[in-house]
Each structure stands twice: as structure tokens, then as C-alpha cells.
Amino acid sequence: MYLGGTPPWDIGRPQPALLELANRGAFAGHVLDVGCGTGEHAILAAQLGLEATGIDSSPKAIEIARSKARERGVSMRFEVGDALKLDELGTKFETVIDSGLFHVFDDEARSVFVRSLHAATLPGSRYHLLCFSDLAPGEMGPRRITQQEIRSSFAEGWEVESIDPANMAVTLSPDGMPAWRASITRA
Numbered sequence: 001m002y003l004g005g006t007p008p009w010d011i012g013r014p015q016p017a018l019l020e021l022a023n024r025g026a027f028a029g030h031v032l033d034v035g036c037g038t039g040e041h042a043i044l045a046a047q048l049g050l051e052a053t054g055i056d057s058s059p060k061a062i063e064i065a066r067s068k069a070r071e072r073g074v075s076m077r078f079e080v081g082d083a084l085k086l087d088e089l090g091t092k093f094e095t096v097i098d099s100g101l102f103h104v105f106d107d108e109a110r111s112v113f114v115r116s117l118h119a120a121t122l123p124g125s126r127y128h129l130l131c132f133s134d135l136a137p138g139e140m141g142p143r144r145i146t147q148q149e150i151r152s153s154f155a156e157g158w159e160v161e162s163i164d165p166a167n168m169a170v171t172l173s174p175d176g177m178p179a180w181r182a183s184i185t186r187a
Contacts, residue, residue: 007037008141008172009100014040017130017166017181018099022048026128026183029094032120034083035101039065039076045097046074053091055081084112086120093120096127100168102150103131103142110153118157118186127158127184130168135178150182159185 006012014022021027022044029050033042036054038061045052046069053076056062065078081089083101096117105113117127134144147163154160166181 006171008170009168010038011169011171012040014044015099015130015169017168017179018097018128019044021128021181021183026126027095027097028126030091031095031097032086032089032091032093033097033099034086034117035098035104036065036078037061037099039068039078041097041099042076042078043069043072043074045095046076047072050095052076053089053093054078055083055086055089057082084109084116086116089120091120092122092125094122094125096121096125098127098129098131100130100132100142102129103145106143114153114158121186123186125186127154127182127186129182129184130166130179131182132168133165133178133180135165137178141177145180147180150180150184154184157187159187161185 031045031050031052033054036056039054042052042054062078131145134146161183163182166179167176168179169176
């Protein structure tokens with residue numbers, strides 16, 4: 001999607017629902033922006049003075065993210081990587097930010113992803129998720145996620161602290177899309 005232009009989820013700034021968490025001090029320690037796209041949330045974490053890493057499967061997105069980081073004068077690690085193999089990063093993270101990745105996985109890949117997250121985090125680490133909600137109209141785009149799907153995905157080895165209605169900004173609609181913002185702690 002990055003080779004043909006700007007994808008609809010790349011709004012050129014952090015998602016407001018995640019920026020609000022950052023402003024409340026919810027990001028701490030070494031931060032992983034998983035499925036980072038062009039890096040807005042990893043760059044935000046670095047601008048807050050935190051160690052930040054961003055991974056994405058798209059080499060073009062990582063190239064853009066690295067360029068943005070240089071232009072904004074922040075230092076961080078961006079890598080092409082597989083969210084289903086986070087242990088290969090060789091690092092443990094205290095905060096993981098997920099803006100629009102969780103909802104692209106089918107049930108089987110979602111289970112692998114949750115295990116991958118567990119392997120790359122420490123007890124007490126926080127996972128902040130922003131995903132399309134089942135309240136989003138239509139069928140175009142990624143899968144819509146229910147609160148129950150989030151709770152059941154993180155039923156073992158995690159504690160779901162909160163799931164709140166939110167909005168995911170997209171370039172296709174000035175109103176954005178209904179979303180869930182969840183904060184989940186690794187046991």
C-alpha cells in the first residue's frame with residue numbers, strides 16, 4: 001500500500017486516542033510501536049524522551065519512518081520485522097503501541113501475535129491497542145473487532161484494564177471510524 005501512495009490509515013500524525021494516552025503518561029520504559037507504518041507513534045515516544053523501536057513488514061514504510069525521525073531530530077530504531085516473531089528483536093519492552101494492526105489478523109494469526117507480544121514484554125508491561133470496532137459501518141477495510149474478542153485474546157497471561165470507545169482517524173472519512181482503545185497489562 002505504501003508503494004502506491006499514502007494508505008488511508010496514515011494520517012501524518014499520531015492517532016488522537018493514543019496521543020491522549022501519551023499525554024497522560026501511559027507510555028513508559030522502552031516503547032515498541034508494532035506495525036508502526038511510517039512511525040508516528042514511535043516518534044512520539046522518542047519525543048517524550050523514551051527509548052523507542054518501530055517495526056513494520058513494509059520496507060517502504062520503514063524507509064519513510066526513518067526519514068521522518070531524521071527530519072524531526074529524534075533517534076530511535078526502525079526495523080522491517082514480523083509482528084508474529086517479536087522475540088527475534090532481542091529486546092523486552094515495557095510499553096507496546098498498536099495502532100491498527102490487531103484487527104488485520106485472522107483468529108489463528110491473532111493467537112500467534114498475542115504469544116509474540118508476551119515473549120517480547122516483561123511482567124507489568126502495558127499494551128495499548130487501537131483497532132476498528134464492531135460498531136464501524138460497512139464491510140470495506142479490516143475486520144471489525146468486538147470487546148469480547150479482545151478479552152478472549154488476552155484471557156491468559158494478561159489483564160485487560162480497560163476497553164473504551166474511541167475514534168480512529170483515517171483519510172477516507174473526516175469523521176474517522178469507530179474504534180476500541182484498550183489498555184492491557186502483561187501478568
